[in-house]
Amino acid sequence: MTTLDKNNGTKLNLLWAMEVFVRVAESGGFARAAESLDLANPTVTACMRKLEVHLGVTLINRNTRFISLTEPGKRYFQHCKDILEAVALAETDVESRLKELSGTLTIEMPIAIGQALICPALNEFAARNPRLSVAVTLTNQPRSVVQYGIDAAIRMDEIREIDLIARPLCQARFILCGSPGLVRSLPQHPADLDPRACLGLIREDPRAIVPWSLQHGTERVEVRPRGPLHFNSSEALIGAALAGTGLVRVADLFANTHLQTGDLVTYCPQWDAGLQSFYVVTPRARALPGKVRAFIDFLLDTLKAWPSPQAWRQVPVRSPARGG
Numbered sequence: 001m002t003t004l005d006k007n008n009g010t011k012l013n014l015l016w017a018m019e020v021f022v023r024v025a026e027s028g029g030f031a032r033a034a035e036s037l038d039l040a041n042p043t044v045t046a047c048m049r050k051l052e053v054h055l056g057v058t059l060i061n062r063n064t065r066f067i068s069l070t071e072p073g074k075r076y077f078q079h080c081k082d083i084l085e086a087v088a089l090a091e092t093d094v095e096s097r098l099k100e101l102s103g104t105l106t107i108e109m110p111i112a113i114g115q116a117l118i119c120p121a122l123n124e125f126a127a128r129n130p131r132l133s134v135a136v137t138l139t140n141q142p143r144s145v146v147q148y149g150i151d152a153a154i155r156m157d158e159i160r161e162i163d164l165i166a167r168p169l170c171q172a173r174f175i176l177c178g179s180p181g182l183v184r185s186l187p188q189h190p191a192d193l194d195p196r197a198c199l200g201l202i203r204e205d206p207r208a209i210v211p212w213s214l215q216h217g218t219e220r221v222e223v224r225p226r227g228p229l230h231f232n233s234s235e236a237l238i239g240a241a242l243a244g245t246g247l248v249r250v251a252d253l254f255a256n257t258h259l260q261t262g263d264l265v266t267y268c269p270q271w272d273a274g275l276q277s278f279y280v281v282t283p284r285a286r287a288l289p290g291k292v293r294a295f296i297d298f299l300l301d302t303l304k305a306w307p308s309p310q311a312w313r314q315v316p317v318r319s320p321a322r323g324g
Contacts, residue, residue, distance in 0.1 A: 012050050012054055012068060014054070015083075015084075017048075019037075019084060020037065021077070021080055022084060024044065024048060028067065030048070030067070035175050035284055041153050047226070048060065055072075055076070057072040058070050058073070059072065059076060088287070092287040100126065101290055101294055102131035103291060104135060105295060106137075106150050107134060107135065107136045108136075108150050108154070109139075109153060109155040110154060110155075112235055112254055113253075113254075114154075115138065115235055116234075116253070116254045118154070118299070118302065121298075125295070125298045129291075134292055134295075140233075142205055146164075152280055152281070153280070153281055153288070154278055154279070155278070155280075156277065156278055164282065165281065167296065169274070169279075169300065170278050170303040171306065172254075173274075173275060174251055175250065175251075175252045175257055175273060176214075176248070177259065177265060177266050177267060178265070179242060179263070179264065180265050182241075182244050182246070186247065190214050190223065190267075193223055195244050198223055199227045199230060199231075199240055199245065199246040199247065200224075201226070201237060201249070202232040204232050204299040209224070210250050211224045213274060214271045215272045216268075216270055216271045221271075225246075228246070234254045235254070237250055241255075242263055242264065252270055253306055280299055
């Protein structure tokens with residue numbers, strides 16, 4: 001960005017002058033700024049003088065021992081930092097998209113969404129990026145993204161680390177479903193369900209079978225599954241439901257294929273069985289690496305058929321319990 005000085009008509013590279021000003025302010029002196037920028041001391045001094053003339057204000061108070069920013073200087077300093085960071089982000093974005101992605105991309109995700117939707121589609125992502133090695137961990141016990149050097153992870157409903165950026169991916173509806181024969185044999189109202197006909201999902205922390213909270217209008221029903229099988233895997237629950245072993249509560253995006261074929265049918269679909277939100281999380285950084293941005297774009301494209309969590313909804317953050 002080059003502009004004419006308003007007073008003498010000489011040209012001033014304003015973006016470069018901002019960078020010099022920020023360096024002078026951060027380093028605490030003209031000499032140190034000149035050294036860090038590999039410039040002559042008079043060049044830095046002249047640049048600052050031109051910038052102040054251009055703005056018509058004094059930015060820096062000078063004496064023989066130290067410098068300090070004036071009130072206008074403090075405000076301009078913050079604006080300059082924001083502008084320079086935006087420019088750096090724009091350059092990183094363009095450069096990363098021009099370069100072929102390479103290296104290792106470390107991913108972590110829950111077992112169910114990984115097996116049902118993401119992993120089958122990763123073959124196409126790998127074919128698009130032949131120089132990129134993707135290492136995927138499927139787990140229902142999320143690890144620290146920062147501590148384990150994970151580039152991106154998929155999380156459900158809540159985030160347990162405050163030093164992450166969360167981006168909404170999709171939102172699923174929980175449904176009750178089972179084999180056609182089983183569903184035909186069930187009572188018409190969920191309040192009359194026999195808990196022994198219901199198969200539950202095992203929650204890991206704390207370890208327990210998740211109850212079913214159902215709502216229709218103002219009416220609420222809670223079912224506590226006590227059937228013959230319980231799993232910590234939605235895929236295993238769906239397998240048991242296909243075998244006719246019992247009724248299950250799973251996210252619709254996991255059961256969708258079987259619902260379309262008719263191998264599974266919904267039970268009391270007018271009842272709200274809850275929602276499950278999925279997010280992709282990454283470590284906080286000024287600019288995302290190109291490989292991470294490409295993976296997020298791939299996730300959004302893969303899951304575009306499913307609604308996104310409402311943009312205004314705050315992502316719940318829960319700090320992990322500290323060990324004794």
